[in-house]
Amino acid sequence: xxxxxxxxxxxxxxxxxxxxxxxxxxxxxxxxxxxxxxxxxxxxxxxxxxxxxxxxxxxxxxxxxxxxxxxxxxxxxxxxxxxxxxxxxxxxxxxxxxxxxxxxxxxxxxxxxxxxxxxxxxxxxxxxxxxxxxxxxxxxxxxxxxxxxxxxxxxxxxxxxxxxxxxxxxxxxxxxxxxxxxxxxxxxxxxxxxxxxxxxxxxxxxxxxxxxxxxxxxxxxxxxxxxxxxxxxxxx
Amino acid sequence: xxxxxxxxxxxxxxxxxxxxxxxxxxxxxxxxxxxxxxxxxxxxxxxxxxxxxxxxxxxxxxxxxxxxxxxxxxxxxxxxxxxxxxxxxxxxxxxxxxxxxxxxxxxxxxxxxxxxxxxxxxxxxxxxxxxxxxxxxxxxxxxxxxxxxxxxxxxxxxxxxxxxxxxxxxxxxxxxxxxxxxxxxxxxxxxxxxxxxxxxxxxxxxxxxxxxxxxxxxxxxxxxxxxxxxxxxxxxxxxxxxxxxxxxxxxxxxxxxxxxxxxxxxxxxxxxxxxxxxxxxxxxxxxxxxxxxxxxxxxxxxxxxxxxxxxxxxxxxxxxxxxxxxxxxxxxxxxxxxxxxxxxxxxxxxxxxxxxxxxxxxxxxxxxxxxxxxxxxxxxxxxxxxxxxxxxxxxxxxxxxxxxxxxxxxxxxxxx
Numbered sequence: 344x345x346x347x348x349x350x351x352x353x354x355x356x357x358x359x360x361x362x363x364x365x366x367x368x369x370x371x372x373x374x375x376x377x378x379x380x381x382x383x384x385x386x387x388x389x390x391x392x393x394x395x396x397x398x399x400x401x402x403x404x405x406x407x408x409x410x411x412x413x414x415x416x417x418x419x420x421x422x423x424x425x426x427x428x429x430x431x432x433x434x435x436x437x438x439x440x441x442x443x444x445x446x447x448x449x450x451x452x453x454x455x456x457x458x459x460x461x462x463x464x465x466x467x468x469x470x471x472x473x474x475x476x477x478x479x480x481x482x483x484x485x486x487x488x489x490x491x492x493x494x495x496x497x498x499x500x501x502x503x504x505x506x507x508x509x510x511x512x513x514x515x516x517x518x519x520x521x522x523x524x525x526x527x528x529x530x531x532x533x534x535x536x537x538x539x540x541x542x543x544x545x546x547x548x549x550x551x552x553x554x555x556x557x558x559x560x561x562x563x564x565x566x567x568x569x570x571x572x573x574x575x576x577x578x579x
Numbered sequence: 580x581x582x583x584x585x586x587x588x589x590x591x592x593x594x595x596x597x598x599x600x601x602x603x604x605x606x607x608x609x610x611x612x613x614x615x616x617x618x619x620x621x622x623x624x625x626x627x628x629x630x631x632x633x634x635x636x637x638x639x640x641x642x643x644x645x646x647x648x649x650x651x652x653x654x655x656x657x658x659x660x661x662x663x664x665x666x667x668x669x670x671x672x673x674x675x676x677x678x679x680x681x682x683x684x685x686x687x688x689x690x691x692x693x694x695x696x697x698x699x700x701x702x703x704x705x706x707x708x709x710x711x712x713x714x715x716x717x718x719x720x721x722x723x724x725x726x727x728x729x730x731x732x733x734x735x736x737x738x739x740x741x742x743x744x745x746x747x748x749x750x751x752x753x754x755x756x757x758x759x760x761x762x763x764x765x766x767x768x769x770x771x772x773x774x775x776x777x778x779x780x781x782x783x784x785x786x787x788x789x790x791x792x793x794x795x796x797x798x799x800x801x802x803x804x805x806x807x808x809x810x811x812x813x814x815x816x817x818x819x820x821x822x823x824x825x826x827x828x829x830x831x832x833x834x835x836x837x838x839x840x841x842x843x844x845x846x847x848x849x850x851x852x853x854x855x856x857x858x859x860x861x862x863x864x865x866x867x868x869x870x871x872x873x874x875x876x877x878x879x880x881x882x883x884x885x886x887x888x889x890x891x892x893x894x895x896x897x898x899x900x901x902x903x904x905x906x907x908x909x910x911x912x913x914x915x916x917x918x919x920x921x922x923x924x925x926x927x928x929x930x931x932x933x934x935x936x937x938x939x940x941x942x943x944x945x946x947x948x949x950x951x952x953x954x955x956x957x958x959x960x961x962x963x964x965x966x967x968x969x970x971x972x973x974x975x976x977x978x979x980x981x982x983x984x985x986x987x988x989x990x991x992x993x994x995x
Contacts, residue, residue, distance in 0.1 A: 394989050397897070426898065426899035427901075440894075500898075
């Protein structure tokens with residue numbers, strides 16, 4: 344059963360009196376434990392599609408089913424709860440909280456979103472920091488580590504609540520090629536270790552080849568053929 | 580909650596200069612209020628203590644209608660001995676009453692055989708009077724040495740300024756001439772037992788004489804009195820006691836069928852009550868200014884804080900932080916700013932009050948000089964100030980916090 348199912352998703356924005364279509368009739372299914380990427384030029388709708396999957400935006404029409412929940416009908420509060428319990432996020436600019444240490448940044452979701460007992464919290468945070476190779480930097484502040492290290496921390500933070508899906512919008516855009524490859528490799532490792540589905544957008548052709556599935560967007564439409572490097576089903 | 584305050588406190592350290600400046604404003608406001616409340620409140624309490632302890636007492640009981648005619652010292656509105664006994668019985672059975680004393684008030688012409696002047700006289704029981712007005716002895720200057728009682732029969736105490744005006748000194752012989760209720764005039768010789776300092780308020784410039792002498796001079800009935808001065812064990816609850824006494828004394832009627840007595844607190848009788856009210860009003864005004872300072876400074880800093888952290892708010896909202904917790908994060912930050920300012924402001928203000936106390940500063944009020952300034956502030960007052968600042972801080976942070984909690988993650992993350 345697909346983890347993410349999008350049916351006839353369309354999204355348009357009203358700017359003044361002019362309607363700008365951002366997504367047009369997107370139908371897509373993503374299976375669990377996959378590394379999926381959306382590619383396409385700027386303005387093709389990648390971020391909008393990720394936002395709809397991530398319950399941060401609502402489609403103008405169509406249905407979105409994520410982890411068995413109709414997410415296109417959730418209100419603001421329900422969407423926040425759903426994001427906290429089912430999704431993880433990795434951002435292009437890392438978006439770590441600057442006043443918290445590396446450890447505290449990873450711990451944040453377990454304190455503020457899905458509270459966990461102190462002992463369990465510590466175990467989970469340390470396990471992930473070790474998994475992403477940042478355990479020795481646990482007491483540093485985000486401004487004391489490199490860009491690649493920040494994104495590794497962000498990966499750990501996204502995974503600490505054991506989400507089924509991690510969404511990443513251009514996660515390697517601010518990284519050099521070597522570091523970008525390491526981050527994508529890390530995502531693959533985490534997918535294998537925790538069975539998490541990673542969905543990320545990029546327009547960097549160097550890292551696309553690491554994905555299990557590649558979906559191409561152009562002018563808000565999904566280009567019919569897509570590549571599945573693992574023999575998964577094509578749903579475009 | 581601990582996590583929320585931990586993050587809030589860390590965020591305060593993010594913009595150190597701004598936090599310090601805002602805290603300084605709050606500290607300044609709180610210090611100002613603590614100092615002003617301590618100083619003005621102490622001056623007020625001391626003045627009230629001075630007035631009640633040395634002249635007015637806490638409560639006074641008169642025959643109905645006397646106080647409205649008090650300027651003319653009407654002898655026909657004195658209480659009879661029976662009236663006094665009725666009132667005394669009630670006072671003795673009223674809890675909280677520490678002591679009471681009878682007085683007879685009259686006007687007379689004072690002569691030293693060379694010059695004469697009009698004086699108002701308060702005739703007292705020299706044993707009971709110091710019990711209701713324990714500060715009266717402190718007002719005496721140039722008292723005859725070796726005299727233990729306030730005064731004895733045949734003696735008068737003359738106001739200092741009157742004595743200076745017509746050249747009277749302690750030990751001199753003077754004559755008092757008074758007109759009694761029937762219109763006949765009587766005169767008696769007295770020895771000046773001492774001089775007394777003027778004090779603010781009604782009867783503050785009165786001469787004193789023995790109540791038995793006054794009855795002889797006026798040829799009144801044996802136990803006739805003008806007023807009964809009452810001292811309560813504590814100043815708190817005077818109005819309540821006055822109400823109780825009014826109810827208990829209400830059973831006694833005058834020949835017109837109206838209540839025979841009227842009861843007044845010191846505040847009803849002294850014009851200083853208006854000054855005390857003005858001091859209270861000033862303290863309230865200073866508190867309002869302080870709240871305004873706190874509101875404006877915290878609101879300003881929190882608005883800036885929200886504006887500068889829109890992307891961060893978007894991040895935590897996207898991660899699934901409930902809007903209520905985002906709101907709590909910012910309210911906690913404003914509250915923490917207030918807490919920091921309150922703690923430092925109270926410490927600074929109390930230190931200032933202690934320093935003033937240690938410096939033995941004196942001040943003048945009206946014709947009274949060298950009054951010692953002993954500033955004090957009650958712990959309850961400090962708690963009220965702290966509660967006001969903390970509430971104002973949280974309230975000021977509420978609007979920016981609400982704004983932060985209502986941000987759409989998509990819009991906030993896209994903010995440049």
